[in-house]
Amino acid sequence: MDRKTKIVEILQEKGEATVKELANIFGVSEMTIYRDIKELEKEGYIKRKHGSILLRNEEDEEDKIKEKICPVCEKTIIRAHPYKISVDNKNIEACCEHCGMILHKQYEDKDVFAITYDFITENPITAFNAFYVVGSDAKPCCSPSVIPFSDRKMAEKFVKGFGGKVMSFLEVYDEINKTINLNIKSCCQDKQVINISQLKKEK
Ligand SMILES: [Zn+2]
Ligand SMILES: [Zn+2]
Structure with missing residues (x-):
């Protein structure tokens, strides 16, 4: 068995190891281990974190999701269900x-699809509804704060406890962007999209 395979096995057993530990185990220089580690990293088997070497797993993908940045305020997105917009085949x-x-507001001219998640049930809702x-x-x-609900009664109940005002998509859009004359276009497709500029022209 070659050393690289052995390193993977050790990591499976121990969970993590340092270059120094591995060098001791194999009786080789740290430089040699570094070279193995580099190759393993390139091949996607392992990753380095805080000076330790770890196997890559599904959790790494979650890490990536957690590191997403909001394109508007540049905050790190930590919510399990962020607000999602589909436009120009992009999410x-x-x-x-x-x-x-x-x-x-940045995609006023485009056909946009958006998904939000009920604050209580976390069920997905078409944002416009x-x-x-x-x-x-x-x-x-x-x-x-703008907190979504699929049910108006739930939203009203929430207002009794926490204050605020229940609004439709259009009202929130106005409130947040301070714009006027916004309408919603329901098309015959499955997806309900809006094209704000188009609607303004039609008015
Ligand atoms: Zn933001
Ligand atoms: Zn935010």
């Missing part, structure tokens, strides 16, 4: 609905 995620509305509590005392992310 863009905002840290929260607040930034989502600002993101929409959700009810939003704006400016409540609950501030999970950016202020004024």
Whole structure:
């Protein structure tokens, strides 16, 4: 068995190891281990973290998701269900609905699809159909907070406890972007998209 394979086995057993430890185990120089590690890293088997060598696993993909940055406020996105916009065959995620509305403003001319998640049930909702509590005392992310609900009654209940105001998508869009004359276009496709500029022309 070659040394690289052996290193992978050791990492499977121990969980992690340092270059120094591996050099001792194999009775070779740290330089030699470094070379093995470099190759293993290139091949995607391992990663280095805080001076230790670890095997790569599915959790690494989660790490990557956690390191996503909101394109609006540049906060690290930590929520399991960020606000998602699909436009030009791209998926863009905002840290929260607040930034989502600002993101929409950047794509006013485009057909946009957006998904939000109910604050309580975490079920996905087409963003244009959700009810939003704006400016409540609950501030999970950016202020004024914009908290989505699939059910208007739930949103109203939330307002009784935490304040704020229940708004439709359009009202929130206006509130956050301070713009006017926004309408929603329901098309015959599965996806409900909006093209804000187009709607303004039609008006
Ligand atoms: Zn943001
Ligand atoms: Zn935010």
